[in-house]
Amino acid sequence: MRGGELFLIATVTFVFPPLRCQNVSLEETLTNFNGSALTEVDFGSFREQFRRIYEVSSEEFYHRHFYFQNAIKRFAYLNSFSAAPPSAKYGINQFSDLSLDEFRDFYLRASADNAPLYSGPKREGLPDKFDWRDKTVVAPVQDQLACGSCWAFSVVGAMQAVQAIAGRPLEQLSVQQVLDCSFQNRGCNGGSTTRALSWLKQTRVKLVPQSEYSYKATTGICHFFSQSHAGVVLKDFAAHDFSGQEEAMMSQLVDWGPLVVTVDAVSWQDYLGGIIQHHCSSQQANHAVLVIGYDTTGDIPYWIVQNSWGTTWGNEGYAYVKIGGNVCGIADSVAVVSL
Template identity: 60%
Template sequence: MALVEAFTLLLSCHFLLARLSNGELLEMNEVTVGGTFRRSSSLEQHIQTWRHIQASVKRQAYLNSHSMDFQLPAKYGLNQFSHLSPGQFRDIYLQAWPEIAPKYNMTNHDRPRSEHYLPRFDWREHGAVGPVQNQQSCGGCWAFSVVAAIEAVRVKDGGMLQDLSVQQVIDCDYKSQGCNGGSTISALEWLKQTKEKVVNETDYPYKAETGLCRVFPQLYGGVSVKDYTAFDFSGQEKLMKERLVDWGPLVVIVDATSWQDYLGGVIQHHCSSRHANHAVLIVGYDTTGEVPFWIIRNSWGTSWGDGGYAYVKMWDNMCGIADTVAAVFL
């Protein structure tokens, strides 16, 4: 490659990386991997990063072309993940283990609490949802979604909203593999069986890496999980909507492969059921418009999506959102 071409390539990559880092100008010999800065040792690494960005632009154009005929279409474009290949993105961020849950059936125990459910409901408006968090380069989405559900249900049951420790669940749930991935169902089972109290975030702060489990005395303050449910609501999203109101925010595992490029709007295509890889929290729904959608709180920071949130079309089991749905009871 000629010197001028190489310089042009590096300069273009430099400006795009500056844009992807929300205005913080990166040095020419730095790239971002998994939300952290790492030194690039060679021109080849810069070239590879630039190729990933070029591929991202093509992929985003393809996804946007399929959104043109939809109402409230999802938009795809450059964001903080555009410098990663799909494989890198999957290995860092899509680390939730899929689970098979039994089909949901109405029982005397979980009859609806109301005969009428509002066309729009959002647990954020009830003070039950804290700020969007950022898992960084740790594949701990499974723990973030479970802890966020516990925080929300505590408010639903009359308690105060408090930041609980995701790091404790990442370090101590021996059935999962910390930042290398885990299961929302296994985490809830572990919390139920051990009666482990999830302590405050200030007592056990987030490190974005797997560490040694810290044990607290039984009398130490915290929130314990009494029980949980996990069901397959595919084909029954109307009932799933009702259970969201009755039970509180729901932990779900979705196919988030195409979410690498998501900027906002309602996701209506290019994600599948039965290929779950990422755990998120459903905090509400909206059926008042032409396109009804679920309101999703993610754990990739506020610079992703719509302030850290995504919207997924209802009724079609889009992204497998109804395949594995868990609720927490305290």
């Protein structure tokens, strides 16, 4: 897979399987940007809002319109699980004219290595809510674009946060450096967070600022720096499976910093906001994210997850995932870093 313009791909066709929830009314469950019933005109509104350049009556237009119509059916199915806040809501976003296969190929390219079950202590007296953004140690949401680089964004996000927690200025580090140089991974074609962390630990590569090695959304040739060049070195990391132990996972977050996590994000293609509780299995890890906080004060406790799909997705680039039950496999592969 290469980075670049999404809409050069026009030949993939995918028919969404029949909906299992036959009692859902599209008119009742689907709304457009202004809250009224969706119509054919909304595809034009979508194209304008997200700057789609394919021409009307072209083959590309036909395919994108077909995928958009399938997405509308998908929203009805996903929203049928619960209409009451704070449940997750699904609808039109920047991915609504991609087929399911295209979405997976472009954005869900992470893999997870098996992690040992956590057997350490669980800290008592955890706060009811905790958010590393309140400490100003979390960098702004990034956009990986059409490149399967989520694994690199997750790892780099944790390293730059832990550096700031240690008292250094918050600085965005180079995702592109990890993308190009982590030889055990496949660049934009995907990778593993634990393999990237292992590479950083073994080689003691110094991650340089993003300003020195900017993100290109395509795999390039590794740019080496001298030993005297300034940068951030990973000292160590620990990866564990916290399934059934999400309270212990909360203590890891508070004690060590944001968590590098791999999840099943197939249903996240249509996510608009709210707390994800349903239709998100732990069967196949495919996307890496950064867990930066939690909140247990409401009726539904949830993790605060920073994604790498830009601020137009989800809750301004964030997702909320229910704590308990290992929703989306969020507790299966969890890593902390130390510098």
